[in-house]
Amino acid sequence: MRLARIITPAGPRPAVLDGDQWTVLTDLFDPVGSRTDERYPQAGTVLLAPCEPRVVLGMAHNSGPTDRALPPQAFLKSSRTVIGPGAAIVVDPAKGAVMAEAELAVVIGKEARRLGPADVEDVILGYTVGNDVTQIGQIPFDDKLTQVKNGDGFTPLGPWIETDLGPVLDGEGGHDLATRIERGSQVESSSANLAWTIRELLVYLTGYLTLGPGDVVLTGAPGTSLPIAPGHRVAVDVEGLGVLVNPVVDERARCVVVDHDPADPDAFRLVRSD
Amino acid sequence: MRLARIITPAGPRPAVLDGDQWTVLTDLFDPVGSRTDERYPQAGTVLLAPCEPRVVLGMAHNSGPTDRALPPQAFLKSSRTVIGPGAAIVVDPAKGAVMAEAELAVVIGKEARRLGPADVEDVILGYTVGNDVTQIGQIPFDDKLTQVKNGDGFTPLGPWIETDLGPVLDGEGGHDLATRIERGSQVESSSANLAWTIRELLVYLTGYLTLGPGDVVLTGAPGTSLPIAPGHRVAVDVEGLGVLVNPVVDERARCVVVDHDPADPDAFRLVRSD
Numbered sequence: 213m214r215l216a217r218i219i220t221p222a223g224p225r226p227a228v229l230d231g232d233q234w235t236v237l238t239d240l241f242d243p244v245g246s247r248t249d250e251r252y253p254q255a256g257t258v259l260l261a262p263c264e265p266r267v268v269l270g271m272a273h274n275s276g277p278t279d280r281a282l283p284p285q286a287f288l289k290s291s292r293t294v295i296g297p298g299a300a301i302v303v304d305p306a307k308g309a310v311m312a313e314a315e316l317a318v319v320i321g322k323e324a325r326r327l328g329p330a331d332v333e334d335v336i337l338g339y340t341v342g343n344d345v346t347q348i349g350q351i352p353f354d355d356k357l358t359q360v361k362n363g364d365g366f367t368p369l370g371p372w373i374e375t376d377l378g379p380v381l382d383g384e385g386g387h388d389l390a391t392r393i394e395r396g397s398q399v400e401s402s403s404a405n406l407a408w409t410i411r412e413l414l415v416y417l418t419g420y421l422t423l424g425p426g427d428v429v430l431t432g433a434p435g436t437s438l439p440i441a442p443g444h445r446v447a448v449d450v451e452g453l454g455v456l457v458n459p460v461v462d463e464r465a466r467c468v469v470v471d472h473d474p475a476d477p478d479a480f481r482l483v484r485s486d
Numbered sequence: 487m488r489l490a491r492i493i494t495p496a497g498p499r500p501a502v503l504d505g506d507q508w509t510v511l512t513d514l515f516d517p518v519g520s521r522t523d524e525r526y527p528q529a530g531t532v533l534l535a536p537c538e539p540r541v542v543l544g545m546a547h548n549s550g551p552t553d554r555a556l557p558p559q560a561f562l563k564s565s566r567t568v569i570g571p572g573a574a575i576v577v578d579p580a581k582g583a584v585m586a587e588a589e590l591a592v593v594i595g596k597e598a599r600r601l602g603p604a605d606v607e608d609v610i611l612g613y614t615v616g617n618d619v620t621q622i623g624q625i626p627f628d629d630k631l632t633q634v635k636n637g638d639g640f641t642p643l644g645p646w647i648e649t650d651l652g653p654v655l656d657g658e659g660g661h662d663l664a665t666r667i668e669r670g671s672q673v674e675s676s677s678a679n680l681a682w683t684i685r686e687l688l689v690y691l692t693g694y695l696t697l698g699p700g701d702v703v704l705t706g707a708p709g710t711s712l713p714i715a716p717g718h719r720v721a722v723d724v725e726g727l728g729v730l731v732n733p734v735v736d737e738r739a740r741c742v743v744v745d746h747d748p749a750d751p752d753a754f755r756l757v758r759s760d
Contacts, residue, residue, distance in 0.1 A: 266564075267565065267566055269632075272630065283627070285628060285630060285632070286630065286632045287562075287630045287632060288561075288562035288563070288632060288636075289562070290540075290541045290562060290696075291540050291541065291565070292540055292541055292695070292696055292697070292698060307694075325638075350694075354559060355629055355630070356546065356559060356560070356561045356629070356630055356631060358543075358559070358560045358561060358562060358694065358695070359694045362695035363694070364599075364695075364696055420581075420624075420632065420633045420636060420637070421564055421566070421567070421636035421637065421638075422564075422566055422638055424566060
């Protein structure tokens with residue numbers, strides 16, 4: 213199933229894709245039991261970030277197989293940094309260079325605490341594409357990454373959650389999802405290049421903290437990062453999950469995307485918010 | 487005004503204290519305009535954490551005046567670590583030593599972004615007591631503090647929010663709030679011993695990330711920390727804000743406090759949850 217949060221006349225609603233229509237749900241986490249009769253055509257419906265995490269975790273040094281020499285390590289991102297497709301990544305050039313990072317993102321479906329390897333499948337709602345925007349210019353000043361990872365719009369998620377992505381939890385014989393970032397040039401890699409498997413990451417993370425419905429784990433960029441700056445438009449893409457496109461705007465001329473056409477990712481309408 | 491979140495027969499509700507009664511509000515952030523006719527006696531009413539933050543920030547190395555030699559630095563805590571008065575701090579002794587830390591906590595009332603010094607008053611809803619529980623045994627393994635700061639119940643907040651605490655934003659001539667922690671022995675200090683003032687902290691933090699209603703900044707423990715272990719009961723207290731008391735329970739025998747008597751902080755009723 214493909215799950216999303218869409219804008220309806222009554223406000224944001226969770227929804228599931230049936231053919232070329234979004235069927236509104238009353239509960240994102242019960243896509244079978246909570247269907248309503250309300251439907252919207254896929255074309256023209258504006259998608260928001262597909263979930264509303266309370267906790268967003270990113271993985272440090274998980275960008276290639278050699279990182280396995282280090283223990284896994286995670287950082288928290290503010291849930292207020294989450295934006296959906298088409299919304300603006302807001303960059304302050306005075307704070308130094310900024311990278312966009314294409315990542316496979318795990319969306320948690322239920323309380324996840326002290327998981328064993330066999331418990332992992334059960335707590336995952338599905339997968340989406342994450343862009344872990346990183347102000348690398350601030351890394352020398354803040355090893356905790358708070359100044360690095362939490363600018364406005366620094367966690368684009370979407371365009372939707374895929375619940376049936378196949379066997380992605382494990383390495384060998386498991387996932388090999390093409391992961392791409394495009395911004396002028398393109399970098400392509402695979403989720404199979406991550407140092408730690410998703411099963412390992414969730415066992416590690418839930419050994420120290422409790423996750424819950426809607427929480428998101430950004431699994432790390434397997435080399436899929438590119439510098440971004442105001443005026444750019446960055447597309448990130450994980451095989452089987454669709455393309456997540458966001459414009460980059462300048463802090464000093466803060467803009468908000470109010471509309472875009474999913475059929476034409478270049479067709480943004482930018483409206484100045486202040 | 488004294489604001490809290492209380493348990494009512496219809497579920498948790500924000501409330502404001504009138505004399506010895508809690509008056510239910512429809513909106514914690516509009517304590518004047520959103521009063522209802524529903525009232526509960528102060529005695530016997532169970533208090534929850536007084537707000538529901540999306541973002542919880544703690545301050546690193548802000549425990550004494552000499553820390554001013556370093557730039558301010560912050561870390562994020564998972565909002566799922568927030569608990570209220572009487573709820574359990576869950577400790578896994580296998581992960582090493584744990585400290586409780588008594589801190590003045592700032593509760594944000596509205597969007598706070600790129601504040602200048604003169605903007606700070608306007609975004610603060612009020613103050614509460616925070617206990618920034620810290621698994622120091624994990625610090626050597628995780629400089630990002632994710633393994634250190636995010637155990638279940640690691641952010642007790644309460645017992646309520648005081649909106650009129652006096653001039654606490656600035657240092658010199660400003661706040662000098664006695665801050666205490668008690669667990670067997672007692673440590674007392676003052677918020678005036680913090681390296682950075684609250685005004686400085688909020689200007690710093692909102693320069694890098696956006697805060698919003700209900701978010702919490704733990705301002706740092708001015709020496710007010712003590713080791714805790716299962717079986718302990720830890721009380722933290724900031725002058726003018728009341729005492730926040732939480733039991734410490736063992737991970738392996740996880741317990742949840744379902745009731746306690748605010749008039750007698752020792753009278754906890756512990757119920758095993760699993």
